[in-house]
Amino acid sequence: MNNEVFVFSGVSTPQLSNIEFKINKGEKVVLFGPSGAGKSSLLFLFNRLKDPTEGRIHYRDKPITDYHVASLRKQVGLVMQSHHLFPGTVYDNLQYGPSLFESWDEGQASELLEMVALPQTILHKNVNQLSGGEKQRISFARTLANRPDVLLLDEPTSALDERTTEEIEDLLKMLGKEKNLTMIMVTHDLSQAKRLGDRGMFMSEGKLLVDQPVEEIFTSPENETLKNFLNR
């Protein structure tokens, strides 16, 4: 049984050049580097919100282009920096993904709210009435409603206060462990990278410069650009 979830070979886009790596099931990868390094561009390739101009991407042994786009995106969920909730109630947002695939069942709502540690009473509230932290948690729950195998995270806590960030991090740790989700997370917060990642990818100017276990990156960085970045 092959353990590889994603394989990138020679992948280039206008923002990225010649990216190569493999990601195994259950790995927690953190992507970091200066702004404009191409982290978000890279993230959007995993669920085909963008396609590479060169190179190949494989998802579970098959070229990513062999999958129906919608079903690929169902399996590879994305949570963005801002919550980007849809107008309407919490319920409307939670059932959005599953309803597209006609797989929504009513019991799911309470399960999802529990997962993101929100009270059941919130379910029929309009999203305008929620706090920033609640909105971001609903955004997580909305993505989790599709029961993804891989979770893409684009700086999911950068707009949140310390306490909410901590709660979201706990949620991510729990999801990583219990559901053995594969996670690929862009972050600019190095201590968060340490807390959540077991593998670090350092990017700069569209290139993947370092790909190492997270501890090694912080204890014995070898790459010069990375050293400069860490010593800022």
Add this chain to the structure above:
Amino acid sequence: MAPDISNYSLLFLIIFVLIPLSLSYRYQLGMNKDIVWSTIRGTAQLFFIGYLLNVLFDLRAIIGVPIMVGAMILIASLHARNKGQGLPYVFPAILIGLLLIEASVLALWLIFDMISFKPSEVIPMSGMVIGNSMVAMGLALERIKSEFKENNGRLLAALSLGASPRQAAQIIIQKTLRASLIPNVDGLKTIGLVQLPGMMTGMILGGIEPVMAIKYQLIISISIFSSVSLSAIFITLVVYRFFFNKQAQLVPIKEGQSQ
């Protein structure tokens, strides 16, 4: 018959132009040239159309109507496409939309004997339908562009959850249609109470009985209402597709200079 207005009286309209002009000087609005130019241009255009209509009304309907209606649709399409800069196929989309709408409205008018197939009836009525549809399409185009820009994150969220372009665009389609229809619904509510519609005013001044004028006005108002709705729906449903590609990815729209 209607009382004539002497050219001598018309000359005093210059006073009305001098008011905004002096305002522009006084408050340095920098619009002097614009005000003078649009006044001259508007006057010339109206006289030109007046003489042209004289000629067209004397032609046989089967020749006069297609020439004038065709020209109106063409000019309207050229004008409205500026609002859709950066989007592909805007001109043909508007052109086809206006043709379809004008054809169906005209067909209904004629079938139910609301007006007769004479240049003097078809051309002014069509002009109003086409003109209002043009404005509606322009508004819808501007609106859909700004909605796509504003809702980029939501669209990405919807696509990333597995939505098709049609499903993802649903919020934007709704908002665009609402925005295009609201002014019309509001307009119909107060029609005649504040402002007598231009066509009705013209007919009454021209010596037609008010009740007769109202019948025509009803035909045109309701026709405009439905053709404006159709225009907005047509252009929105055609154009939203151009914001996506076949892989259900968002395509960046090149921003043209604003008109």
